[in-house]
Amino acid sequence: xxxxxxxxxxxxxxxxxxxxxxxxxxxxxxxxxxxxxxxxxxxxxxxxxxxxxxxxxxxxxxxxxxxxxxxxxxxxxxxxxxxxxxxxxxxxxxxxxxxxxxxxxxxxxxxxxxxxxxxxxxxxxxxxxxxxxxxxxxxxxxxxxxxxxxxxxxxxxxxxxxxxxxxxxxxxxxxxxxxxxxxxxxxxxxxxxxxxxxxxxxxxxxxxxxxxxxxxxxxxxxxxxxxxxxxxxxxxxxxxxxxxxxxxxxxxxxxxxxxxxxxxxxxxxxxxxxxxxxxxxxxxxxxxxxxxxxxxxxxxxxxxxxxxxxxxxxxxxxxxxxxxxxxxxxxxxxxxxxxxxxxxxxxxxxxxxxxxxxxxxxxxxxxxxxxxxxxxxxxx
Amino acid sequence: xxxxxxxxxxxxxxxxxxxxxxxxxxxxxxxxxxxxxxxxxxxxxxxxxxxxxxxxxxxxxxxxxxxxxxxxxxxxxxxxxxxxxxxxxxxxxxxxxxxxxxxxxxxxxxxxxxxxxxxxxxxxxxxxxxxxxxxxxxxxxxxxxxxxxxxxxxxxxxxxxxxxxxxxxxxxxxxxxxxxxxxxxxxxxxxxxxxxxxxxxxxxxxxxxxxxxxxxxxxxxxxxxxxxxxxxxxxxxxxxxxxxxxxxxxxxxxxxxxxxxxxxxxxxxxxxxxxxxxxxxxxxxxxxxxxxxxxxxxxxxxxxxxxxxxxxxxxxxxxxxxxxxxxxxxxxxxxxxxxxxxxxxxxxxxxxxxxxxxxxxxxxxxxxxxxxxxxxxxxx
Numbered sequence: 070x071x072x073x074x075x076x077x078x079x080x081x082x083x084x085x086x087x088x089x090x091x092x093x094x095x096x097x098x099x100x101x102x103x104x105x106x107x108x109x110x111x112x113x114x115x116x117x118x119x120x121x122x123x124x125x126x127x128x129x130x131x132x133x134x135x136x137x138x139x140x141x142x143x144x145x146x147x148x149x150x151x152x153x154x155x156x157x158x159x160x161x162x163x164x165x166x167x168x169x170x171x172x173x174x175x176x177x178x179x180x181x182x183x184x185x186x187x188x189x190x191x192x193x194x195x196x197x198x199x200x201x202x203x204x205x206x207x208x209x210x211x212x213x214x215x216x217x218x219x220x221x222x223x224x225x226x227x228x229x230x231x232x233x234x235x236x237x238x239x240x241x242x243x244x245x246x247x248x249x250x251x252x253x254x255x256x257x258x259x260x261x262x263x264x265x266x267x268x269x270x271x272x273x274x275x276x277x278x279x280x281x282x283x284x285x286x287x288x289x290x291x292x293x294x295x296x297x298x299x300x301x302x303x304x305x306x307x308x309x310x311x312x313x314x315x316x317x318x319x320x321x322x323x324x325x326x327x328x329x330x331x332x333x334x335x336x337x338x339x340x341x342x343x344x345x346x347x348x349x350x351x352x353x354x355x356x357x358x359x360x361x362x363x364x365x366x367x368x369x370x371x372x373x374x375x376x377x378x379x380x381x382x383x384x385x386x387x388x389x390x391x392x393x394x395x396x397x398x399x400x401x402x403x404x405x406x407x408x409x410x411x412x413x414x415x416x417x418x419x420x421x422x423x424x425x426x427x428x429x430x431x432x433x434x435x436x437x438x439x440x441x442x443x444x445x446x447x448x449x
Numbered sequence: 450x451x452x453x454x455x456x457x458x459x460x461x462x463x464x465x466x467x468x469x470x471x472x473x474x475x476x477x478x479x480x481x482x483x484x485x486x487x488x489x490x491x492x493x494x495x496x497x498x499x500x501x502x503x504x505x506x507x508x509x510x511x512x513x514x515x516x517x518x519x520x521x522x523x524x525x526x527x528x529x530x531x532x533x534x535x536x537x538x539x540x541x542x543x544x545x546x547x548x549x550x551x552x553x554x555x556x557x558x559x560x561x562x563x564x565x566x567x568x569x570x571x572x573x574x575x576x577x578x579x580x581x582x583x584x585x586x587x588x589x590x591x592x593x594x595x596x597x598x599x600x601x602x603x604x605x606x607x608x609x610x611x612x613x614x615x616x617x618x619x620x621x622x623x624x625x626x627x628x629x630x631x632x633x634x635x636x637x638x639x640x641x642x643x644x645x646x647x648x649x650x651x652x653x654x655x656x657x658x659x660x661x662x663x664x665x666x667x668x669x670x671x672x673x674x675x676x677x678x679x680x681x682x683x684x685x686x687x688x689x690x691x692x693x694x695x696x697x698x699x700x701x702x703x704x705x706x707x708x709x710x711x712x713x714x715x716x717x718x719x720x721x722x723x724x725x726x727x728x729x730x731x732x733x734x735x736x737x738x739x740x741x742x743x744x745x746x747x748x749x750x751x752x753x754x755x756x757x758x759x760x761x762x763x764x765x766x767x768x769x770x771x772x773x774x775x776x777x778x779x780x781x782x783x784x785x786x787x788x789x790x791x792x793x794x795x796x797x798x799x800x801x802x803x804x805x806x807x808x809x810x811x812x813x814x815x816x817x818x819x820x821x822x823x824x825x826x827x828x829x
Contacts, residue, residue: 070694074470090454277687278691280668283663283671286663287663311450311657311659314707
């Protein structure tokens with residue numbers, strides 16, 4: 070096992086009716102920014118529950134955070150925060166709203182000239198952030214219990230991430246009933262997102278970390294088990310609860326303790342979203358099988374273990390096939406061609422960007438521009 | 450899944466050489482109490498490493514914390530803390546030293562007359578505590594990453610526990626190499642302790658929590674796998690590291706999120722330690738098979754799942770048998786008779802105490818005096 074340090078201070082408030090806990094968890098002394106997205110929370114009753122819990126608080130609302138939240142929108146919220154002297158941000162929504170809240174929390178106290186520098190340094194220059202609390206309405210990103218955020222800049226078609234211990238949510242409310250009204254596509258995306266988050270911390274090479282391996286396999290097995298149930302029966306509480314808890318534990322950073330990590334799929338995927346506007350999970354389902362095929366020898370031992378333990382198959386090839394079949398079974402395409410995207414063109418565009426930044430990812434640090442291009446050309 | 454709230458703010462610093470991190474993690478402004486036990490850390494090089502890391506700190510040492518730490522000893526340490534205006538306690542040792550540190554941290558700021566009241570209220574009256582950091586040298590109790598402590602009072606042969614969010618360690622250093630010199634008996638005890646901690650949160654009744662079940666099974670499988678290796682080869686780093694990390698995750702309170710919990714084995718076991726001086730783990734290995742047999746029907750579904758997934762056997766009876774065989778294989782007796790303790794007498798003594806306090810434990814709250822007596826009579 071590799072050395073590691075691990076700390077996750079987020080309080081999880083899990084279950085039916087837990088939104089009421091906001092009344093005591095959100096500080097009352099100063100105004101609160103209530104941040105949300107496209108307005109689904111106005112239609113599904115969540116906004117009403119949140120407002121009821123905060124009836125003793127001064128609340129300033131800011132809606133309209135996009136999927137793949139934009140720097141440009143976040144900066145408008147930062148201006149509101151500064152003007153109203155807001156000291157607490159409550160994000161209500163999915164990973165995009167939560168990520169935006171983290172960025173706004175850091176940008177509001179950022180000393181530099183241009184907050185985009187937070188993304189360019191991947192968070193290294195974050196020295197303070199307002200406290201953030203969340204009410205999660207879309208299980209997927211794990212943002213509710215980690216210090217990560219991904220922000221896009223429309224002006225330059227860039228999508229970058231930052232990480233800081235200062236932006237872990239103080240608390241996150243996870244009420245599975247808030248997800249009952251999610252469109253099927255969002256649920257499918259969330260399942261794939263959580264699945265691939267687990268894989269980025271698991272599907273590398275053996276590192277004498279049997280407990281972490283089994284924890285990752287536990288998340289994968291549970292997602293495979295609940296996926297068809299929660300897609301077919303959105304109001305099945307138990308399936309939705311297991312999906313929600315699995316997505317949180319997939320990326321609360323515990324699975325990655327002491328083991329090598331990959332993340333090449335995410336980094337290539339971010340570029341596909343930036344260039345073509347694909348959903349984050351859609352890019353992951355395209356790229357991951359390509360990364361596995363490209364690194365088949367280096368990943369063979371773990372692919373075989375995964376295949377054996379999660380799918381009951383014997384070979385690495387069968388494990389890869391089972392994974393794509395699983396994605397297809399829940400309605401997730403796995404090829405660029407499924408979106409009418411020219412693979413050769415996508416490969417060239419992503420490679421150019423990797424080359425310009427000198428990027429290289431993967432557990433061996435060898436997924437560079439050339440590798441990314443080869444992977445994408447093969448996903449036509 | 451049941452509703453739950455979960456928060457674990459302890460920072461884990463895991464791996465070879467991590468004791469050096471104390472230099473920056475322990476605050477320097479005020480004197481530090483360095484708490485330890487019988488002095489093994491003076492012989493195995495850990496004390497030297499700790500002192501080297503704290504060469505810039507003012508350190509006041511307090512050794513001599515017993516296995517099953519005594520109130521009487523802890524109160525001497527509280528006097529030292531108050532006199533020297535100590536603001537940080539560094540516990541170096543196993544669960545006993547860590548538990549003592551937590552109690553001392555709470556007792557030093559306790560407003561009531563008699564700090565034993567902290568135990569009598571199981572922590573409900575703890576309103577403040579000094580910060581505690583730990584260097585763990587014995588994987589077993591999980592005390593390095595939870596808010597629990599167990600303290601004994603010699604004067605009355607009592608052993609009680611308390612829990613408070615205020616006594617979670619700020620950080621815990623887990624360096625597997627510090628455990629290389631442990632006597633085999635301590636390793637055996639730690640393996641059983643971690644195993645039974647997991648069981649108390651798992652072996653109840655199905656609660657539609659498939660991910661928690663699999664996480665618990667992951668810990669059980671890993672302990673079963675590494676136990677013979679780490680007993681035979683104490684200096685095998687990977688096995689010792691997996692054992693250490695398993696013991697921490699067995700009781701960092703995450704496994705118990707959203708599921709029923711038992712703890713009857715622990716509560717009966719504490720009485721056996723209080724009356725007969727058995728090691729904590731020795732009591733658990735005696736009592737747990739008895740609790741399972743007594744509640745066989747209520748626990749059958751989970752026993753069968755456990756048997757199937759961890760041991761590859763089909764029946765509840767076979768799962769029980771495999772568990773006792775595992776304990777025996779690592780040198781752990783499972784009967785009162787193995788210690789020449791009269792089962793009928795032990796049953797009567799424990800039952801009297803349960804009856805006097807009106808205690809009842811277990812996931813159904815029905816392990817009362819009568820049940821405890823029946824369980825113990827059967828463990829002759």
